[in-house]
Amino acid sequence: MKPDVDIKIRIRELSNRKKLPDKTPYTGISVNNIINISGDSGISCRDIEIASLEEEIIPERYIRNMKSFSANDQATLLKSMITIVGLGGLGGVVTEILARTGIGILNLVDGDVFEESNLNRQFLCTENLISTQKAEAAEKRIKEINSSVTVRKYSEYLNEENAAGIIGGSDAVIDCLDSLTARFVLERASKKAGRRLVSAAVAGSYGHITTIFPEDPGLKLIYGDPENAPNKGAETSLGALSYCVSLVASLEASEAIKIILKNGSLLRNKLLVIDLADNSFETMHLS
Amino acid sequence: MSKKAFITLKLFATLGKFTPASADNYRVEPGTSVRDLIAGLKIPEEKAKLIFIDGIKGELDSTLNGGERIGIFxxxxxx
Structure with a gap:
């Protein structure tokens, strides 16, 4: 069911004139009022928020986005779908950021469960969630953060058979995987489905990130031909540090949001290389 | 005697342990290949997966003439 004129009147009735810290005036609506209108009307919180933004009434939860995003941008994000493949170190942070940012539909893909060695860096992992499905924990976390986000949970590993069905229709796909073999599976599926892919990897205090459009050469420029690439890389001996993982994950979220809003510059055919050991950040040209 | 040529060398992640003391001003023979550079540093060739020369992807056969910044991953x- 879509919001009608009566719903828009209700949104306006429950909105408030307010001011940003810099005194810019705005009209806002609270989380509770969004949830109440949704409960009364049977219309999803997401559609209520979109209707609100169309009236230039800003849901309070997004108000700190509003000097960077327009109301239209925020509505575009709410109408978007992103697939996050891998819900470990990178994926947990990406999930948190995208839920808070207000991406409308998040497809979450991971067949794994949490183990103790995840606690150092995987934001979704807590002591009482050891042995819990990562996708289940991610869904629960999103629901706690933002009731406007629709979650499609896949507690399974991505493979050649299920990939097309999962990523189809995504406005962006984010590679948060931990093996090179699986990364190539995801890239093949993304290219085939015409989806744009953000891919990042970490080891110790080192990380890199790139953005791949379907027509781009992609991962083979980084890892060589898939048939000769190893399954794992330097992370096997270096592990991964929380502050490096979360930094690189933030960059992945940023790329995906720029893809959807069609603004800023993307890391297409480029690799942003980060080494926190000496604070080096450099964008390399892959072709 | 051949002309002196120097490069800046940065070895990332697990390759860091092969970094020579003079990495910021590492001497090479002009015309030397990245493959020769890697062999000289005792880096297993299959570990040198990604090579950048002055921020642009290079290859094992790329040659160095001095003044370049090399990153190997x-x-x-x-x-």
């Missing part, structure tokens, strides 16, 4: 896949 192993495969990295952690998430």
């Amino acid at each position: 192993p495969p990295v896949g952690g998430g």
Whole structure:
């Protein structure tokens, strides 16, 4: 069911004139009022928020986005779908950021469960969630953060058979995987489905990130031909540090949001290389 | 005697342990290949997956004439 004129009147009735810290005036609506209108009307919180933004009434939860995003941008994000493949170190942070940012539909893909060695860096992992499905924990976390986000949970590993069905229709796909073999599976599926892919990897205090459009050469420029690439890389001996993982994950979220809003510059055919050991950040040209 | 040529060398992640003391001003023979450079540093060739010369992707056969910044990376896949 879509919001009608009566719903828009209700949104306006429950909105408030307010001011940003810099005194810019705005009209806002609270989380509770969004949830109440949704409960009364049977219309999803997401559609209520979109209707609100169309009236230039800003849901309070997004108000700190509003000097960077327009109301239209925020509505575009709410109408978007992103697939996050891998819900470990990178994926947990990406999930948190995208839920808070207000991406409308998040497809979450991971067949794994949490183990103790995840606690150092995987934001979704807590002591009482050891042995819990990562996708289940991610869904629960999103629901706690933002009731406007629709979650499609896949507690399974991505493979050649299920990939097309999962990523189809995504406005962006984010590679948060931990093996090179699986990364190539995801890239093949993304290219085939015409989806744009953000891919990042970490080891110790080192990380890199790139953005791949379907027509781009992609991962083979980084890892060589898939048939000769190893399954794992330097992370096997270096592990991964929380502050490096979360930094690189933030960059992945940023790329995906720029893809959807069609603004800023993307890391297409480029690799942003980060080494926190000496604070080096450099964008390399892959072709 | 051949002309002196120097490069700046940065070895990433697990390759860091092969970094020579003079990495910021590392002497090479002009015309030397990246493959020769890697062999001289005792880096296993299959570990040198990704090579950048002055921020642009290079190859094992790329040649160095001095003045370049070289970055060499192993495969990295952690998430």
